[in-house]
Each structure stands twice: as C-alpha cells, then as structure tokens.
Amino acid sequence: MxxxxxxxxxxxxxxxxxxxxxxxxxxxxxxxxxxxxxxxxxxxxxxxxxxxxxxxxxxxxxxxxxxxxxxxxxxxxxxxxxxxxxxxxxxxxxxxxxxxxxxxxxxxxxxxxxxxxxxxxxxxxxxxxxxxxxxxxxxxxxxxxAGVEASGPREPAAPAGRWRLQSDGWCLASPEGRVVPLTASERSVMRALDARRGHAVAREALIAALVQDVDAFDPHRLEMLMHRLRRKAAGIAGAGEALPLRAARGVGYLLAG
The missing domain is CATH 3.40.50.2300 (Response regulator)
Incomplete structure (x- = not known):
C-alpha cells in the first residue's frame, strides 16, 4: 500500500x-x-x-x-x-x-x-x-x-534604515534585515499601522482590523498584542533598532516614519 x-x-x-x-x-x-x-x-x-x-x-x-x-x-x-x-x-x-x-x-x-x-x-x-x-x-x-539572498535569519535591509513589512505582510524586517514572523493578529494590526505610517491610528480602527464585532472586543487584548510586538522586535533588534511603535494618548497607536 x-x-x-x-x-x-x-x-x-x-x-x-x-x-x-x-x-x-x-x-x-x-x-x-x-x-x-x-x-x-x-x-x-x-x-x-x-x-x-x-x-x-x-x-x-x-x-x-x-x-x-x-x-x-x-x-x-x-x-x-x-x-x-x-x-x-x-x-x-x-x-x-x-x-x-x-x-x-x-x-x-x-x-x-x-x-x-x-x-x-x-x-x-x-x-x-x-x-x-x-x-x-x-x-x-x-x-x-525563492532565491532571496540571506545570511542567517535576514533579508535585504529596509530602505532608509527603517522597519518595514515584507511584501506579503507575514514578516516584519528591521533596518538591518533581521526578520520577525507575525501571527495573523499581529499582521492585521501592523498592516493598518503601516498604511498610515507616521499618523496615529485609532484603537477602534485597529480593533476593527482584528474582529468584526468591535464592541465585544476587550481593549486590553490590543494593549497586550502591542506589548508582545514590541517584545518580539526587541528580541531580534540590534543597537538603536527599537521598533518605533508608540502609543498616541487618547487616540491609539502609531508607527513612526
């Protein structure tokens, strides 16, 4: 058989x-x-x-x-x-x-x-x-x-020394090309932030990127997700490479440009 x-x-x-x-x-x-x-x-x-x-x-x-x-x-x-x-x-x-x-x-x-x-x-x-x-x-x-040249867990460096999403959005690349794999929830949030890079994105908009029923979502879960993203990025980042993911008081979060 x-x-x-x-x-x-x-x-x-x-x-x-x-x-x-x-x-x-x-x-x-x-x-x-x-x-x-x-x-x-x-x-x-x-x-x-x-x-x-x-x-x-x-x-x-x-x-x-x-x-x-x-x-x-x-x-x-x-x-x-x-x-x-x-x-x-x-x-x-x-x-x-x-x-x-x-x-x-x-x-x-x-x-x-x-x-x-x-x-x-x-x-x-x-x-x-x-x-x-x-x-x-x-x-x-x-x-x-796929023919992407890499040395260890890296891909070509991000332009102008900044963090960026890979083309399919499933990985986040540091300025030095180090790669952070993203879960579906992390990918949804990062794509929403990247689309308005440099501008604050409302918590409600980020939650809407995660679930259909915004009112049933616990906002603390969003805070935990952001904390996890920063921690994951810090775990692979080199000196001076912190992910520029910031809280915008009274609004939500922003990804600095």
Missing part, C-alpha cells in the same frame, strides 16, 4: 491556479504521527503564522496529500509508524528536489541530527518545538528557496 502511494506521489502533483503574490500563502505539509501534537499545536500554530498547512499522520498519508496539490515546504517527524522520516526525506529529495524540509525529533542524540541533514534535510529542530522558531525557520527557508 505504501509503495503504491509512493509511486503515485512521483507523478506531477495537481496544483491550483497561482494566487496573487500578496495573497498566496506558503504551502506546508506536516508529517507527525502524534495526533494531539499535530492537530492542536503544529497545524493551528503554523496557520496562525500565515502558512497554508495540511497534516499527515503517516508517510502514506503524506504521499497521498502530494497527489492533491504541491507543497513548498515539509515538516517531518523522524519516528513514524510506517516508514522512517529519514527515508521520507531521501525520497522527497528525488521527487521534489525544490521542496524545503525541516526535520523534528524528540531524540536528544546528535546522530539523529547528522543523519537527517545527510539525508537532505535543510534544517533540524528538537521537540518540544517553539512554534515561533519553527515559523521563522520555515520563512527563512522559503525565502532562500
């Missing part, structure tokens, strides 16, 4: 018509046999960071998913019920050489890392994996595969 699925996966995958660059989400397939980890942590977590994610519980499930569509990236567990994740990545290298592959394992042994990378994996992360770290690893890998 697995052999048949493998054979079919070698056919050209069915692809949907390309979406506009700004709307197209990077396609990721997650191969993880732990149902709770896959369905309740990895899939919703990566979806929140803007990826178009499909899950599979076995190697056979992965190959069947590849029949339905093409994927840009794969996240693979090493220990699987029907086939080693190491043989899966070796197979993917043959049938989809342009697919980026990140391996996951709960094993702390160095040998797993060496074997995964030698089989063709692009990156290796240990469980329990931080979703933000995984999202940034996938973003960097997608950029590199």
């Amino acid at each position: 697995l052999g048949a699925a493998r054979h079919l996966a070698e056919a050209v995958p069915v692809r949907r018509p390309p979406a506009p660059a700004e709307d197209r989400r990077t396609g990721v397939v997650v191969l993880e046999d732990d149902d709770a980890l896959r369905e309740h942590i990895l899939l919703p977590g990566l979806q929140d960071f803007g990826f178009d994610v499909v899950g599979a519980a076995s190697a056979g499930g992965l190959y069947r998913a590849m029949l339905e569509r093409g994927f840009d990236l794969a996240v693979l567990d090493i220990g699987l019920p029907d086939e080693s994740g190491l043989s899966v990545v070796a197979h993917l290298r043959k049938v989809s050489p342009r697919m980026g592959v990140v391996m996951l394992t709960a094993n702390r042994e160095r040998d797993d890392q060496v074997r995964a990378l030698s089989h063709g994996a692009d990156a290796f992360l240990r469980k329990p994996v931080d979703i933000e770290v995984l999202a940034l690893t996938l973003r960097n890998l997608a950029q590199r595969l």
Whole structure:
C-alpha cells in the first residue's frame, strides 16, 4: 500500500491556479504521527503564522496529500509508524528536489541530527518545538528557496534604515534585515499601522482590523498584542533598532516614519 502511494506521489502533483503574490500563502505539509501534537499545536500554530498547512499522520498519508496539490515546504517527524522520516526525506529529495524540509525529533542524540541533514534535510529542530522558531525557520527557508539572498535569519535591509513589512505582510524586517514572523493578529494590526505610517491610528480602527464585532472586543487584548510586538522586535533588534511603535494618548497607536 505504501509503495503504491509512493509511486503515485512521483507523478506531477495537481496544483491550483497561482494566487496573487500578496495573497498566496506558503504551502506546508506536516508529517507527525502524534495526533494531539499535530492537530492542536503544529497545524493551528503554523496557520496562525500565515502558512497554508495540511497534516499527515503517516508517510502514506503524506504521499497521498502530494497527489492533491504541491507543497513548498515539509515538516517531518523522524519516528513514524510506517516508514522512517529519514527515508521520507531521501525520497522527497528525488521527487521534489525544490521542496524545503525541516526535520523534528524528540531524540536528544546528535546522530539523529547528522543523519537527517545527510539525508537532505535543510534544517533540524528538537521537540518540544517553539512554534515561533519553527515559523521563522520555515520563512527563512522559503525565502532562500525563492532565491532571496540571506545570511542567517535576514533579508535585504529596509530602505532608509527603517522597519518595514515584507511584501506579503507575514514578516516584519528591521533596518538591518533581521526578520520577525507575525501571527495573523499581529499582521492585521501592523498592516493598518503601516498604511498610515507616521499618523496615529485609532484603537477602534485597529480593533476593527482584528474582529468584526468591535464592541465585544476587550481593549486590553490590543494593549497586550502591542506589548508582545514590541517584545518580539526587541528580541531580534540590534543597537538603536527599537521598533518605533508608540502609543498616541487618547487616540491609539502609531508607527513612526
């Protein structure tokens, strides 16, 4: 059965018509046999960071998913019920050489890392994996595969030494090109602020970018989101690179120009 699925996966995958660059989400397939980890942590977590994610519980499930569509990236567990994740990545290298592959394992042994990378994996992360770290690893890998030159977690420096959103809005780049991956909520707020850079944006307008029912939204959640954005940016920023996200008293917030 697995052999048949493998054979079919070698056919050209069915692809949907390309979406506009700004709307197209990077396609990721997650191969993880732990149902709770896959369905309740990895899939919703990566979806929140803007990826178009499909899950599979076995190697056979992965190959069947590849029949339905093409994927840009794969996240693979090493220990699987029907086939080693190491043989899966070796197979993917043959049938989809342009697919980026990140391996996951709960094993702390160095040998797993060496074997995964030698089989063709692009990156290796240990469980329990931080979703933000995984999202940034996938973003960097997608950029590199798309031909964006980078040195570590960087992209070309922002113009005139300022922070900016990447073209698809899912990452925030510092003046030195360091990258912060954004969740769906953070992306919505940053796009609203960036559209009126240098001008105060009312709290109500920012909340409206997050939810439909503005009156049912707790304003403290907006304050917490802004605090989290500043903290995330500070975690990757160099000296003198603080994100110019400021509170406008009595109005809302502004992103300085």
